[in-house]
Amino acid sequence: AALNPASGDWKFFFAVTNGETIFNDTYQGHLNDLAAARKSGAL
Incomplete structure (x- = not known):
């Protein structure tokens, strides 16, 4: 499944x-939100 994921509207989260x-x-x-969270110390 990881190499050939089903098509669809996937979401990214952390x-x-x-x-x-x-x-x-x-x-x-x-990626943008991860970078902002790291910069602000939220991660």
């Missing part, structure tokens, strides 16, 4: 230290 979960529709948005 949790920050305060317990909030950040969701994104795109991988680039996910």
Whole structure:
């Protein structure tokens, strides 16, 4: 499944230290939010 995932509207997500979960529709948005969370100390 990891090598050949089914097509669909996939979401990207991660949790920050305060317990909030950040969701994104795109991988680039996910990377941008991860970088911002790391910079702010939320990860």
